[in-house]
Amino acid sequence: MVWEAVIGLEIHAQLATTSKIFSGSPTTYGADPNTQASAVDLGLPGVLPVINQRAIEMAVSFGLAINAEICRHSIFARKNYFYPDLPKGYQISQYETPIVAGGSLEISVEGSTKSVRITRAHLEEDAGKSLHEGFQGRTAIDLNRAGTPLLEIVSEPDLRSAEEAVSYMREVLGLVKYLGICDGNMQEGSFRCDANVSVRQQGEHGLNTRTEIKNLNSFRFVQQAINYEIQRQIEITEAGNEITQETRLFDDRYGETRSMRSKEDAHDYRYFPDPDLLPITLSVEFIERLRDDLPELPKTKLARFVKKYNLNETEATILVQEPETARFFEAAIKIEGAQPKQVANWIIGDLFGAIKKSGLGIVDSCISPAYLGQLVARVVDNTISGKMAKEVFLAVWDSDLSPDQVIADRKLRQLSDSSALESIVKEVLSENTEQVEQYKSGKRKILGYLVGQVMKKTQGQASPKLVNTIIQDFITQS
C-alpha cells in the first residue's frame, strides 16, 4: 500500500492597515487589554461597521499578484456563532462572493517547482483573544484584536507533503511581505495557518475524510503537525477504521494533534448577506490602478538581479528573500563605483554577520546602503585593500562616520601612487637580489615574499595588487 497525503492550507494573514477593518480603532500590537476596542468593536447596541478602503486595496493587490480573478461585486456575509471573544455573536466575513477567486503560486521543493492552486481569498474581521489560565476558573477576554482585518487565503488540496505545505506557506509569507500587506510576524500572530489533512491510496482520485488542524503559527509546528496527522490517519485506516471528520489542535509539547474536547454538533453558521454593509463594487480602473502600483514581485526581481547585475542564482535568491534586503542592495549599488557583485558579497558576508550578531534586522543596519556602497567603491578603486576594508566596515558600524572619513582619519589610504611605490620597489629589489634571481629562474611563489617586503616598508599601506604588478614589470624589464 502506497499512501498519499492530501493537504490544503487556510492561511489567515492580518492585514497591515493602520486602523481596523470596520472601525477606526488602532491595530498596534501589545496594548493594554481592551484599550483598543471601540464601541463598534465591542458590538454595543446600535453600532455599525464601515469598511476600511485600504483593506480592500490590499486584498485586491494579493489577488492580482497571484493572477486570480477579482470579484467586481463582492458581498460581506455574517457567520453566526457564539463565543466570548466574538462580541457581536457573528463574524463579518465573506461567503458566496469572495473578493478574490482562483489564482496560483509556484513553490519549489527539493529542486523542482510545482504550481499550487488557490481557491479563494476573502476579507474578514479577526476575533478577540481568550485567556484561559490564571483567572481562577474563569476565562478572560481581550477584544483589542477584535475587528483587525484578515485576509483568509484558501488553497486547493494540492499539497502532498508537510514539506510542500511549509514551502507553500513560506511562499505566501514572502509574497504578503513583498506586497506590504502583512508584516508576517508569526510570533505576534499576524500570520496563522490551519491545515486540512487526509490520506488516500496513491493513484486514487477522490478525497477521503479530512481533519482540520487549527492555529499553527510556526513553520516547525506546521511540519510536525502535518507529519503526525498523516501518520495517525494511515495507522487508523490500515487498521480498518474510519477517520472522524473533526477539528484538532496541535500540542507542541508532545508533537501530537488531538481532538478538540468541547466539540459539539457541527456549527451551522447560518451565513447571510450582512444588511449593514452594501456590496463592494470595484471599477476596472480601480483594479488596473492597483495592478500598476504592484511592487516588483520576488520571482521577477530574482530574474532581473541575475541578468542585470550578473549575480548567480544563489546570491540573487538570498538578496530577494526579504524586500528590505533587495532594497538595501539596490540603494548601495547606486554609489558610483560600487560594483554589484562585490556589494552582494559584502551584504551576504559581512553585513549579514554584523546584523546577526547584533540581533537586529537589516532595516536597523548601523551602516547605511550608501556607506556600504562607498566602502565597496574604495576597494574597487584600490584606495584600500580588501583586508583594510573589513577594519573600515567595523569602524563605520560603530560610528557615524562615512568610509571616506574613516580612511582619512586613520590614514588608511593605500599607497596606490605608482611613482611613490616604484622607488620603494626598486629599493626592495636591490636589497633582495637572491630572491629576484630565484623568481627569474621560475620560482614564482617568491613573488609573495617580495610583495611582503614592500608592504613592510610601507607599513602595510601599499596596494598589494599594484605592488605585485610593479615588481613583475621591473623584473621582466630588467
Add this chain to the structure above:
Amino acid sequence: MNDTFPRTVAEIMEGLRQGEFSSVEITEHYLKKITALDGELNSFITVNNELAIEQARAADRRRSLGKARELTGVPYANKDIFCTKGIRTSCGSRMLADFIAPYNATVVERLDREGMVMLGKTNMDEFAMGSSNETSFYGAVRNPWDRNRVPGGSSGGSAAAVAAGLSPIATGTDTGGSIRQPAAFCGVSGLKPTYGRVSRYGMVAFASSLEQGGPLGVTAQDLALMMNVIAGFDPRDSTSINRPFEDFTRKLGTSISGIKIGIPKEYFEKNLDPRIAETVLGAINELKNLGAGITEVALPNSPLSIPAYYVIAPAECSSNLSRYDGVRFGYRCKDPKDLNDLYCRSRSDAFGAEVKRRILIGTYVLSSGYYDAYYRKAQQVRRLIKQDFEKAFTKVDFIVGPTTPTTAFHHGAHSDDPVAMYLADVYTTAVNLSGLAAISIPVGFVKSLPVGMQIIGNYFDEARLLNVADAYQSVTDWHRRLAPFPV
C-alpha cells in the same frame, strides 16, 4: 389642566421666537403634564426632569445670545431605542434595563446640536418587535382615545405621548409599520422616511435592511421641521445615503392640483373593515377636490409582503440580537455555572416571549436546509414587491390607502395567535421591504377611534409627500382633534 401652551412644533417655535414664553416654561409645562397624566398611559419609560430643564435653560441662553436655530428650545420625546449618552436606553427590554448608553446616537447628536429639549424616553415594544406596545418589559402602553385599547407599536409610547399632548413631537422607528400604525391608532401623523435618509448609528438594530427612524407629531408641517433636524448623511452608517442637504418644508403650501394619486385595488379587498374603507375613500375624495387625479394601480405581490417580512425581519433580528450575551454589558444571570448557562439563562431571563419567538423563527429560516426555501425566497419576493412599486410610480406620483385594516384593538386581543397580530401590518410592510417613504395621517373616526390614511411616496420624494399630507390637513381638522384625555 391649563393648556395655554401651543401643541405643535411650528407654534412653539413661533412662541419662543416672539418671546411669548421661554423654553424652560414650556418644558416645565410638558413635564408637569407627564407627571400628572402618564400614569394612565405608561407612555414614558424614563422622564428626564432635571436634564430637560438644564437643556431648556441652555436653549434659552442660546436664544438670548442670538444663536438659536430653528427648533432650539422645542421639547420632544425620544423613543427608548435611540442611544442617549449617560441615560438609560432600555429598548423596552429587561436585557437593557440597566444599560446606560455610553454614546449618543447620531439622531440624538443632531437633536442636541439643534438645541431641542428631551423630555424623556418613550415606551416601546421590546426591541421594536410588536404592533401593540404590549411586549414591553415596562408594561403595556394605553391608547389615549380608549385606555382599554392598544396605541399600536412598536413606537406606541411616542404615538400616545403626542396624542395625549404630553409632548409636541416624538421620534420613532419603523421596521414594518412601527411609526405609521401607532400614528393611525392614536390619531397623529407619522413619517417613515426613505431608507438611508436618517442615520441608524445608535438606533438599536432589530431588522437592519428594513428600519428607519422618523418623527411622529400633530401636523405634517411639524414632521417636515423635525426631518430637517434628524435627516442627513452619516459616515458612521454604511447604509446612509449621501445627498446634499434639503429643506423638507420647501414644498409645503404648494397646490396639489395635477398630482396623480394611485389606489391599489389589492388594498380595498377582503379583511378591511368597510367603515375604514369608507373613511379613507372619503379622504381620498378630499384630495380629489384639491385637484389630484385618482387612478387605480396594481400591486399584485402586495399580499406576500407580510410573509416576506416575517421571514426577513426575524432572520436579521436573530443575528442582531446575538450580541446580548451577558458578557460585556446588559443583563447577566446570577452565578452562571458555565459558558452555555451564562448565554442561555441570561438571554432567556431577559428576553420576552415575542422576542424569543422571532429569534427562533429567524434562526430557523437561516439554518442550513431552510435558507433557500425561506430566506432566499423571501428576498426574491422582496424584489417582486419593489418592482410592483417601481412600475406603479411610472404612472402615479403617490399611492394611497388605509394604514391599518382595523382601528386600535383591545389589549390582549391577539395574545393567542401571533399571525393575527402580523396581519395588522398588511399595508405597511411592503413599504419597508421596498425602502420607500410613507406617511400616515388621521382622516376620521370609526366608533370614536382614529383612522389613518397612508400616503406612499417614491424614493427621496418626502418633500412632496409631506406637502400632500399638509394640503389635506389645511382643509380638514382630524389631526387637530384632541383625545378625550384625561377623562
Add this chain to the structure above:
Amino acid sequence: MPISTDEVEAIARLARLSIDVSDVPEYADRLSRILNFVEQMSTTDTEGIDPIAHPLEVAGRSRQDEVTEHDERETFQAQAPDVENGLYLVPKVIE
C-alpha cells in the same frame, strides 16, 4: 410545514435560548403557525429573480484607513458585569 418539538429544541440551542420543557409544545405550535403562514410564498414563481438584500441598490461606501478612536475602556467597562484588570470575565471555556 410544522416544526417539531425536537427542532424547536435544536434551534433554541443554536440561538442560546433555554426553553422550559413544558413550554416547548406551545413554542412548536406558535412557530408552526408562523411557518405555515409564510409558506404562502412558495406558490409564487420566482424563477430567475435575483434576491435583494438592500432596498436601495447602491454601491458600498468605504472609509479612509486612519485611527479615529481612542481608549474609552473605563467608560465602556463601567457597566460590564464582570471585569478584572481591564479584561472581561466569563466562566472558563474548555477547548
